Amino acid sequence: MNLSHDIEKYILDLLDGGDGNFISLRRKELAEMFECVPSQINYVLRSRFTPEQGYLIESRRGEHGYIKIFRITCESADEKIAHIHDIIGDAMNLSEARRLLEALQERKFITARERLLIEVALRHVTSEGRYEDEYEIAELLRNMLCGIMG
C-alpha cells in the first residue's frame, strides 16, 4: 500500500513473532532497511502505535540507542473495540460513565484500580470550571478503554 503501512506490518510481525510482549528496534537500522529517512519511523509510531491503540513506546538516544514497543493489549480484537464504541456512543454523561465502569469491573474487564484511574481522569476533565462536556467524556472513556481492552 505505502511505506508507513509496510513498516507497520513489519513491526506487527515482529511483535507476533517475538516471545514477549515487546520488541526492541534501532531506528536507524529500520530506516535503512526500508530505505527511508529515520523520522519516517517516528511517524509510523506516532500514528499507529499510540497508547489509545494499546501500545507504549520507550526509547533512548545516543550510542546503543533503541526504541522499544510494548503491546499492552493481548488480543487484537476489532470486534471488542467496535463493541466499546457501540456502548459508549459519541456522548455520555458522568453518571452513565460511572455506571458503565461499575459494570465493567463487575464483569472483571477492569480492576478496581483501573476503574479508579478512569474515574479520576473523568473528574479531572469535568472540574475546575470546565463544564461537563458529554462528547469529551465519551472520547476520553473510549480512548482509555480501547487502550487496555483492545
Added chain:
Amino acid sequence: MNLSHDIEKYILDLLDGGDGNFISLRRKELAEMFECVPSQINYVLRSRFTPEQGYLIESRRGEHGYIKIFRITCESADEKIAHIHDIIGDAMNLSEARRLLEALQERKFITARERLLIEVALRHVTSEGRYEDEYEIAELLRNMLCGIMG
C-alpha cells in the same frame, strides 16, 4: 550493553546482596574496577539512582570519603503517597511524566495497563489545541497515582 549499564548492574547486585537497604562505596575504587574515569560513577548515579527511581545518595569528600546509596522502601500506602508527592512536585512536563511512569512500572508500583491508562489521560489533557500545562500534568498525575495507592 555499555559501561554505565554494567556499573548500574554491579551496584544493584551489591544492594540486593547486602543485608540492609543501603550500600557504601568508594568512587575511586569503583572507577578503577571498571577502568573508567571517576566522574563516570557520578553519571551513573545521576541517571539511574534518582529518587524517582527509588534511590537516595549521600556522600562525603576527603579522607575516608564515601558514597552511600539508599534504596527507598515504601512499606505503607501513606509512605507511597508521600513519596509520589515528593517526586512529582508541583510541575512536570510530558517527557518527565512518561519517564516517571516507566520508573513506577519498573518498581511495580503500577501495572503496564495502569501505565497505559495514565498515558492516555495525559495525552487527552495535552492535545486538541490545549497547551501543555505543567501544573495540570502534575496535578492529574498526583490524583491518579495517589488515588490507586491509597
Added chain:
DNA sequence: CATGCGTTGATTATCGTTGACCTATAAAAT
C-alpha cells in the same frame, strides 16, 4: 481544489564517555 495522510530533511535534544578543573575533609606539620 481542499483536506488530510504520508514523506523528507534540517535542526534540536539526549545519552554515554572523557578529562580538566573545583571543593571538601582529615591528618600531619608547625
Added chain:
DNA sequence: ATTTTATAGGTCAACGATAATCAACGCATG
C-alpha cells in the same frame, strides 16, 4: 590552634552517536 598537604568526591563542558521534532512538500481522494 592554625596552616599545610594528601586524598577523596563534585561539576561541567565537549564530543560522537543516536533519536525527536518540526515545518515544508507531495500526493491522493473526495
